[in-house]
Amino acid sequence: MRRTKALVAAITTTPGGQAALRLKTAAGAISAPGQVCLACRTGGGDPLRHTLLPVALHPDGFTCAHPDGVRWFPGDELDLLGPLGRGFHPPAHGGRWLLAAVGLPFDTQLPLLHMGLGRHAEVAVLAEAPMLLPPEVEVVNQLDLAADWADYIALAVSMEGLRQLETDTAYKALKPHAAIAEVLLLTPLACGRGVCAACALEGRRHRIRACTDGLVFPLAEVLT
Amino acid sequence: MIEASRPAPILELTSGKRDIVLQRPWVNAPGFLGFAGEARECVDIERLGAFVTPPLSLLPRTPARPPRLLAAEGSFLLHTGHPNPGLPAALREHRRAWSDLPVPVIAHLLLQTPDEAAAMAAQIEGVEAIAALELGLGEVGASQAAALVRACAGEVPLIAYLPLGTPVEVFAAAAEAGAQAVSIGAPRGALPTPSGALVRGRQYGPAVFPLALQAVLQLAETLPVPILAGGGVYGPAQAQALRQAGAAVVVLDGVLWTEPERVLGSEPAGD
Numbered sequence: 046m047r048r049t050k051a052l053v054a055a056i057t058t059t060p061g062g063q064a065a066l067r068l069k070t071a072a073g074a075i076s077a078p079g080q081v082c083l084a085c086r087t088g089g090g091d092p093l094r095h096t097l098l099p100v101a102l103h104p105d106g107f108t109c110a111h112p113d114g115v116r117w118f119p120g121d122e123l124d125l126l127g128p129l130g131r132g133f134h135p136p137a138h139g140g141r142w143l144l145a146a147v148g149l150p151f152d153t154q155l156p157l158l159h160m161g162l163g164r165h166a167e168v169a170v171l172a173e174a175p176m177l178l179p180p181e182v183e184v185v186n187q188l189d190l191a192a193d194w195a196d197y198i199a200l201a202v203s204m205e206g207l208r209q210l211e212t213d214t215a216y217k218a219l220k221p222h223a224a225i226a227e228v229l230l231l232t233p234l235a236c237g238r239g240v241c242a243a244c245a246l247e248g249r250r251h252r253i254r255a256c257t258d259g260l261v262f263p264l265a266e267v268l269t
Numbered sequence: 270m271i272e273a274s275r276p277a278p279i280l281e282l283t284s285g286k287r288d289i290v291l292q293r294p295w296v297n298a299p300g301f302l303g304f305a306g307e308a309r310e311c312v313d314i315e316r317l318g319a320f321v322t323p324p325l326s327l328l329p330r331t332p333a334r335p336p337r338l339l340a341a342e343g344s345f346l347l348h349t350g351h352p353n354p355g356l357p358a359a360l361r362e363h364r365r366a367w368s369d370l371p372v373p374v375i376a377h378l379l380l381q382t383p384d385e386a387a388a389m390a391a392q393i394e395g396v397e398a399i400a401a402l403e404l405g406l407g408e409v410g411a412s413q414a415a416a417l418v419r420a421c422a423g424e425v426p427l428i429a430y431l432p433l434g435t436p437v438e439v440f441a442a443a444a445e446a447g448a449q450a451v452s453i454g455a456p457r458g459a460l461p462t463p464s465g466a467l468v469r470g471r472q473y474g475p476a477v478f479p480l481a482l483q484a485v486l487q488l489a490e491t492l493p494v495p496i497l498a499g500g501g502v503y504g505p506a507q508a509q510a511l512r513q514a515g516a517a518v519v520v521l522d523g524v525l526w527t528e529p530e531r532v533l534g535s536e537p538a539g540d
Contacts, residue, residue, distance in 0.1 A: 046310075085527045090503040092474030092523050093345050114340060124528060204335050233338040235347065236526045238310050240303030240323075242349040245332040252332070252352070 046237075049074060051084065051123040057108065059100045061152040061176060064111040068097070074125055075099050075107050077132025078156035079199075079229050079261040082109075083237040087122040094126060096234050100152040101159075110152065126237050130260040133157050133227055135197050138164055143185075143195035145171035147216070148206040149231060157199055158182065169195070189218035197225055200264070204232035204246065204255070211268060219264065226264035230255050279318055280495055280517045282401060282426035282449040289373050289400035289426050291318030291518060294508075295533060298455065298473075298499055298522035299324050299377035299403065299430075300351070304359070305366035311525055316533040318518060319373045322359070324405055326379040327389050329355040336468055339460040344474030344501075345523070346460045351379060356389050364398045373400035375428065380404055383420035390421035401426040403452060404443075408432060411442035418446035430454050433477070433484050433500055437491055444494045452497035452520065453484050473523045477501035482514055489515025504531055 051074065055067040068074075074082055083094035095112035117123070135142060135157065142161045144154045151172065161168040162179060169183040169191055178184065185191040192198060198219065202210055207230060210216045219226060235243040237256050244255035246267065253259070253266070280291040293316065300323040302308035314320060333350030340346075353359060356378070367374040376399045380386040386404070393399050402425050406414050414429065421427055429443035433456035440451050458472035481500030488496055499520025502508050508519045524532050 088528070088531070090475055091527055092343060092476075092503075093340065094527055114342070233336065233340075235338050235345070236301070236311070238303070238307055238526075240307045240311070241300065241347065241526075242332050242352050243338040243347060245337075245349070245352060247331065 046127060046129060049125050050087065051106065051125045053117050053119050053121040053123065054106070055119055056111070059108070059110055059150070059152040060155060061100075061150045063150060063152065065100065065108050066097075066111050066117065067103075067108045068106045068123065070106040070125060073128070075102060075128050077128075078102070078154075078160055079132035079227075080128040080130050081234070081260060082125045082127030083129065083234060084123040084125050086117055087124045093235060094124075094237065097125075097127075098153055098231065100155050102156050110150070129234070129237055129256055133199055133229070133261050135161065135199065136164070136166065140164075140166045140197050141195050142166045142168045143171065143191050143198045144168065145188075145199075146201040147210055148203055149201050151176055153201045153229070153231070154199065166197075188216065192218050192222045195222070195225070198222055198264070199227050199229070201229040201231060204230055204244070207267060220268065223263075223265040223268060227261050228264045228267060229261050230259050230267065232260075280450070282428070282495070284422075284424055284426045284449070286424040287400065287426065289319065289375070291373065293318040293372075294512065294518050296375065296497060296518055296520055297321050297525055298520050299405070300349070301522050301525045304363045305370060312529045312533060315371045317372050319375050319400070320367075320370050321375045321403060322363075322367075322377050323353055324351040324377050324379045325353050325356045325359050325389075326351065327356055327385050329353065329358065336462055337470075339462065339468055339470075341460055341474075341476075343476035344458075344472050346458050346468060346470040346472050348468050348470030356392055360392065360396060364396055367398040374398055375401045375403050377403040377405055377430065378421075380406060380417045380421075383416045386417050386420040390423055390425070394424050399425065401428055403428045403430045404448070405430050405454070406443065408435070408457065409439065411436075411439045414439050414443045415446035418443050418448050422447045426450075428452050428497065432456055432471075433480055437487055440488055440492060444492055448494065450495040450497060450517070451488065451492060453481060453488070453500065455500065455522065456480065473501070475501045475503050478507055482510055485511055485514040485516050502532060503527070505534075508532055
């Protein structure tokens with residue numbers, strides 16, 4: 046994790062239609078799907094850094110959803126802190142990947158989806174709403190069947206959504222597959238250095254902090 | 270032989286038995302730099318006058334239920350529940366790291382009753398790594414504040430920490446009871462979540478600054494002890510204004526997580 050400068054290159058939209066920022070960054074600002082950066086405008090006096098979760102990775106930067114309440118414009122210089130977290134750890138080659146975003150835009154899983162296709166994996170997406178995806182991606186709607194089929198499962202969910210997910214009948218189908226599942230816990234981050242406890246979570250064995258121990262966790266570690 | 274003159278300290282507090290001397294006009298708000306080791310990643314600790322520990326309670330505390338962070342225009346609200354391992358464990362785990370810091374260490378204590386306060390202060394007496402106590406008095410009246418401060422009186426200098434918005438009489442009562450300095454903490458605020466539930470917590474950000482400056486002006490007129498004050502300091506002009514209004518030391522919070530060099534690179538003039 047380090048502080049670097051980034052440039053807002055353009056205001057654009059995510060594939061899901063959300064407002065997005067195209068950023069030019071130093072190499073390595075994000076090195077794996079599931080990692081995030083925290084950013085503030087250089088010299089702008091932002092009260093806090095904003096969490097930037099990429100929806101697309103580029104050779105010279107990334108595209109991320111435009112944070113709420115932020116007024117950044119093309120040409121603005123940002124102070125980036127990152128990459129935060131360990132990112133997803135999918136199989137290196139092939140396999141059957143099931144991706145889902147629970148209560149979040151699926152855009153957040155697009156970098157992982159493209160990584161899967163690049164690794165010649167069969168990729169299935171559990172979609173809550175219709176969306177435009179590459180033709181080789183299968184869209185599924187029955188979690189239990191899809192979970193039986195998959196040998197790697199990657200979820201994205203908010204911290205509040207995680208507890209809701211545990212009580213959801215459909216998602217109980219995931220429990221037997223927890224050993225092959227990872228979850229990106231998207232939660233508001235303040236310091237990004239594990240000091241503020243804003244993102245603390247009681248894990249199965251000990252207290253964990255999303256910013257330094259996550260944001261991607263083995264599902265078995267966070268399911269109670 | 271001519272001796273190089275050492276600059277006058279920014280702040281000196283003494284209990285008569287132990288002293289704390291701050292050579293620079295900055296401290297961190299409690300909880301903003303972690304327990305010690307993590308702090309080095311955020312800022313150059315040597316640029317601070319003292320390092321303030323996260324709030325420490327007598328018994329361990331777990332994090333508050335989420336949401337713990339809410340943003341508003343120009344500010345943010347934190348409601349973490351002050352998770353910490355409890356004072357005895359914190360002393361065991363961190364006293365060595367505190368001894369190695371290049372600046373004095375102020376332990377921030379979360380106080381609830383005078384008995385508990387006395388027990389916590391007694392545990393600290395033998396810990397040389399701690400140069401002063403910052404007493405988190407919470408939202409209390411004058412008599413409660415005085416009782417808590419008196420319960421902690423002993424070898425270590427005391428700083429009474431009260432939230433912005435606390436009446437001047439409460440600060441005065443704490444000083445009269447033996448606090449060698451007072452610190453103006455983050456104000457309490459509340460914000461609605463997207464679902465409409467209210468979250469109460471500590472408010473930070475540039476929107477707090479005008480209130481902090483006004484509080485310093487009021488306290489400086491009446492209090493006989495030094496004032497540590499922060500709240501919304503994100504640049505050198507704000508730090509300078511607080512010092513000129515009467516704050517001996519500026520407390521830094523959110524800026525430590527954004528661009529600390531914007532403030533720590535400057536040396537604000539006093540009044």
